[in-house]
Amino acid sequence: MAMTPVTDGPDASPQATAARERARLHLRLKAATQIGQGLDGYVIGGIGVAMSALTADLGLSTLEQGLVGASPLIGIFFGGPFFGWCADRFGRRPVFMVDMLIFLVVSILQFFVADGAQLFVIRLVMGLAIGGEYAVGAPLLSEYAPSKGRGRLLSTLEISWYAGYALATVVGAVFASVDGGWRWSLSSGAVLALVCILLRGGVPESARWLLSRGRTNEAQVLIDRYGIEVDADAELADGVAKPGFRALFSRAHLRATVFASVFWAALVLPYFAIGSFWGEVFEALRMGDNAVAALLLYSFTAVAGVSLGCLVVDRIGRRKLLIPPFWITAAALALVALFPDVTPVVVGGFLFFIFLNAASSALTAVYPLEVFPTSLRTTGVGFAAAMSRVGAAIGTFLLPMGLEHFGASFVLLLGAGVLAIGGVVSHFLAPETTDMDLAHSARTVH
Template identity: 40%
Template sequence: MSTASLEKSRPTRTHWLITLYAGGGEFCDGYILSIIGVALPLLTADYHLNSFDAGVVGSASLVGMFAGGLIFGYVTDLVGRQKVYLFDIAAFIVLSAAQFFVTDPWQLTVLRFLMGIAIGADFAIAGTIASEFAPRNSRGPLLVIMVTMWSVGAAVAYVVGWAMMSSGHDDWRWMLASSAIPAVLILLLRFGTPESPRWLLSKGRTDEAEAVLKQMLGPDATLAELEADTASRTRYGDIFRGAYLRRTVFISVFWACQLLPIYAITTYEPTILASFGLADGNDSYLGSVVVQIFFVLGSLSGILVVNKGRRTLLLWSFGLSAIPLLALAAFAHPAPAVVVVLFAAFGVACFSSQCLQAIYPSELFPTGVRATANGFATGISRIGAALGTWGAPVVLAHSTRLAMLLGAVICVIGWAASYVLAPETSGLTLADASAVDRDGDPRGRSRLRRGTAADPTTPRPTVKETS
């Protein structure tokens, strides 16, 4: 009698709902982190902030993400995906609403920091839970959809911010508090999401894991294929041992190099476009909306190539991202249309590989430390993002062209690091991608090179634990 396999199944309604609900958190993340870009100029004028203070407010959530990722990724591996999955969205609601009532910039800085902690937790859990439910051949495309929701949230934030600008004194309060609305909707949708069967199995809760799998795939579902992936322990230090240290360094570096220019540009996009002479006032926000649409299209474009090669996608993305930034640095007075085209080209190139921020950490680490690795990379990468967000107004005050040149340099550094460190994991089960061979490569990749890849439903030896 044939058995139903999680790795070999076709995406079901449950797969899509889990992906979309995880993507709902990404939507809120993108909205929260981008709406500040619309509100910040108004807030700066209202409180007469200098560039340093504005940078502190703008980067507070990113510093919070550093703490949230480092802590709650590990907590997620200890207590389960489902609990953190609901907690962080509930925190979004409370903290978003509280922003409306601040009376001093330091209060807003504290709230944005706490929101960052919740966002860091969500980044650690969203990709983890979506990848652990996703079938092998659909994992890449499903996670592309999930990560694209971040770009959609960012684009919607600019649309909402532009629509809410009425030159009123409290416009920025309404903008920042508006993120509570999508958070309420996502929290309601996330109720009822099942716990990951991989995590349940890793904690010895076999009956519960089997019940979840049978509910998804039918009475013939088997746990055999999950056993190798769930044999690892939950110990924070394991992501720094042996071949996993190289993987931890890789995901942290490439993620930071992607985010530094992205967050700097996204947070201060209206200001950057205005400095290029695109427009002043509300029209510069409309220009930001147009550019954000291309960011969404760029993120979706990853679905076309993600299964053809994760490493290839990452290298091409970094290489092509540097070109429009170099052009913006080289042109003294580019025409407004040229500015929009170059930023759109950057968005398509850079965002095409955003899905790898969720895919690589989920594929390169076993279940016991998957969320831990996701959280650690989230936290470390936000150092780069925070530096970009905090430093952008300082550099922009000196020279917009210099800011574009620095962004291009970061892209080149990301390309070089990826060329040296990035493995290829496309086409592998989570068990084979997360296990390592004697050369430190994904175990399944070695099998594919030898032409001896095993069927994903065949039980495998457990991952050897490092001491």
């Protein structure tokens, strides 16, 4: 039985009121979630610009550079599953506020670090908060989104990630000539966190989550108020009494867990590793002496790519946006690795990789949410986010040492191999979930 908004006879005013309430909620929730998603990109982009300056100021070794670059990704490994479990067990709304409060505090603390160890710990905690954001932000937005057009709505979150990355690059470039400017650029994320906290006040609990926990009366109040259409029977049937990690590896959900984790990790590992140490890659490929300008080009090409992904995600379907770009981007990185002295190949290959990789990454805010039931959604998304950042953290940690000992071509060939693995796994496991109700899309991977 589908639960639909209650109206009073021929009077359409309750429907109109619900539509206005829904529009306001969607706007507030979308803005609050987009800023949260953008903060992850802001953290990664900011360290890419600041790394050279803070390395000189703090006297970091190559090992310490790798640890500082990878620390938020390591934090996500723990924060995603933990906060995801909390959001499935206790509700979306509390986690939605707590993770951003943590981010606000640690962003400010970056300004006062005295050595690499302090910066590592602070950015590790920052990663915990980002993990919570991945686990709860997009799932909460998806649970209030209509089935039709849900892909475009959710994929715009990835635009925010790349926009945050690009904004951090610009802010870092502005402070690059200032003595100790990296402190200002890294801690500036606190401003975005404060705005996000203000937007999140008053956001209601997820009606779908309430249904999955058997709290039908509370869910019906929200359904009536916001005019939500939801298959209540499916949500109730897919509920898990005690959500936890064990359920992710049950026969019913193992396929979804493997797919969401592997495709996400394969997409982001090359991008994070290369982006965090773009200056070093740029220098290793002997591409000139203006690494900041190259990083800006890198960032804005990614924004263009993810924007295209958002436009086509509901038109061509999830599988077509994911699988072919895996193979094309793998070939692009391989060409750059094999012909590092041919400037057109290097520039064209990198731009092609960045553009298509970003286009496919629009799905990281869509696919994981659609393959898990509501009762396990944030646990599953948090775990998949953690697995994606494990690979990204390993790549970010090892890249500077790989460049030093083996050179850029070897590193890029490894990146191409990771993308190829993503293509194979997605070919066999990726379902088509376009325009399906969330409760139904989760059943396509059983």
